[in-house]
Amino acid sequence: MFNFDVIIVGAGVAGLYASLNLPKNLKVLILCKEQPWECNTFYAQGGIAVAKDINDIPLHIEDTLNAGAGMCDEKAVKTLSEESLEVLEDLIARQTPFDRDEKGDLLFTKEAAHSTSRIIHAGGDCTGRVLHSHLIAQVSHTLWKNAAVTELLIEGNHCYGVSVLTKRGSYNLYAKHIILASGGVGALFEYHTNAYTISSELHGMILENGLKLKDMEMLQFHPTVFVKTPHARKMLLSEALRGEGARIVDFWGNRFLFDYDSSGELAPRDKVARSIFDYKIKLQEKNPNAPQEQKEVYLDLSPFSKEFFYERFPNIARNLSALGYELPKDRIPISPAFHYCMGGIETDDVGRVVGMQNLYAMGECACTGVHGANRLASNSLLEGLVFSRRSAKEILESYGAGNRIQDSKSREFPLHSQVLQKEQDENLKAILRHLMWHKVGIIRKKSGLNEALGGVEVMLQSGVGRLLRLRLLTAKNIIESALKRDFSVGAHYIE
Numbered sequence: 001m002f003n004f005d006v007i008i009v010g011a012g013v014a015g016l017y018a019s020l021n022l023p024k025n026l027k028v029l030i031l032c033k034e035q036p037w038e039c040n041t042f043y044a045q046g047g048i049a050v051a052k053d054i055n056d057i058p059l060h061i062e063d064t065l066n067a068g069a070g071m072c073d074e075k076a077v078k079t080l081s082e083e084s085l086e087v088l089e090d091l092i093a094r095q096t097p098f099d100r101d102e103k104g105d106l107l108f109t110k111e112a113a114h115s116t117s118r119i120i121h122a123g124g125d126c127t128g129r130v131l132h133s134h135l136i137a138q139v140s141h142t143l144w145k146n147a148a149v150t151e152l153l154i155e156g157n158h159c160y161g162v163s164v165l166t167k168r169g170s171y172n173l174y175a176k177h178i179i180l181a182s183g184g185v186g187a188l189f190e191y192h193t194n195a196y197t198i199s200s201e202l203h204g205m206i207l208e209n210g211l212k213l214k215d216m217e218m219l220q221f222h223p224t225v226f227v228k229t230p231h232a233r234k235m236l237l238s239e240a241l242r243g244e245g246a247r248i249v250d251f252w253g254n255r256f257l258f259d260y261d262s263s264g265e266l267a268p269r270d271k272v273a274r275s276i277f278d279y280k281i282k283l284q285e286k287n288p289n290a291p292q293e294q295k296e297v298y299l300d301l302s303p304f305s306k307e308f309f310y311e312r313f314p315n316i317a318r319n320l321s322a323l324g325y326e327l328p329k330d331r332i333p334i335s336p337a338f339h340y341c342m343g344g345i346e347t348d349d350v351g352r353v354v355g356m357q358n359l360y361a362m363g364e365c366a367c368t369g370v371h372g373a374n375r376l377a378s379n380s381l382l383e384g385l386v387f388s389r390r391s392a393k394e395i396l397e398s399y400g401a402g403n404r405i406q407d408s409k410s411r412e413f414p415l416h417s418q419v420l421q422k423e424q425d426e427n428l429k430a431i432l433r434h435l436m437w438h439k440v441g442i443i444r445k446k447s448g449l450n451e452a453l454g455g456v457e458v459m460l461q462s463g464v465g466r467l468l469r470l471r472l473l474t475a476k477n478i479i480e481s482a483l484k485r486d487f488s489v490g491a492h493y494i495e
Helices: 013-020 054-067 074-093 127-138 201-208 239-243 269-286 306-312 314-322 379-397 425-439 446-460 466-484
Strands: 002-009 028-031 142-144 148-155 158-166 169-180 219-226 247-250 297-300 332-341 344-346 359-361
Touching (some): 002 013, 002 158, 013 028, 028 169, 054 074, 074 379, 127 379, 148 169, 148 201, 169 379, 201 344, 219 239, 247 269, 269 297, 306 314, 359 379, 425 446, 425 466, 446 466
Parallel strands (some): 002 028, 002 169, 028 142, 169 359
Antiparallel strands (some): 148 158, 158 169, 247 297, 297 332
């Protein structure tokens, strides 16, 4: 048997930082579905929201609560902001190369719905990539690549381990503590900004074991995404662009967002995304025979000098330039796309899965209560850092002197024999993505949600492979959660 002290599922910011807070004398295994960089952390652009100092904590809390539209857990938000200072201090001590000015002071930028500039960044618009690379270089524990979890080994309120599929075959792995840091649900949608490994399968495993997902109807659609590519993962155009002065305009240069909200481009993400979605529909209805370019919405980068744009946003500049755009002169056609799941596996204030003894969830796969109905920009990396650190501390408290376990259970499970994927599953995945995008997307109708639910239930009854079944269970939970909340709040907008 493969036995460990801690198994961590996922190698994004939450999983890596949890491992860095667990001492080297513990036997820790990090499982990575494919390559470590195929995670949402790696593609994160904007930065990390932190309280700039003790005096900024109340305002950071207030901004987070306001964005969450009354659905945040205030205690969790308070924890998030207060411990952001400790996490920042630790990251600086670990020599994380954050962007600084000529004097060596941290550079702070502003994003939508923040009252002040409090977002730190690294590598301009490459914060996630820089942070991920820096953290993984410090990991001393074992990391398995190309290791996909296919089952949680649960009995009662105890998780004994996981089943994992590797290139060498399937194995059952056992541990005293299991940490889930597997990311969100991007693969359920036709257009999204997520890494292609983000599939929602772990959420389905939670459901099949009778555990709870919370607030799964709260899905955030990023308003500024370049979608004119053939791939499912679309090109995110960071909120920091608007924080630094980029504008959203129509073909004629009209900044129409101010007709929807007095904050214009800096309104909360859900309002900006819905406004763009609605405005594009109106443009189509007003003149359906107009040239396509007159029915588009654009990101206007002209407020930037070329030097500033290429220095502050090198990744975006490089990617768009490769597509033939002359920057910052050319306007970029944009559309909303699925970006982030505020809901997730229900946890307590130390990241423990509700109803379980030794199973933890953190990062985007978890619902800690800090985001409520709408995540405040750049609070996501911070949440992964704060709560992974809290979970690691909680795990260490279960060990006695010398970090030796005081009490543990052991049990051996048979290796599951379910077929993971069947021939028709790829076609059905495409149908599911289309259904979720058009019926469970930015603006929802009860009739559309019921249609989506019927489609998902038909697929569940059609003898699909295990991995698609897990996705379908998650999709069904999202739809049912949206139907139960029959009024609009935050990111959940129902007509």
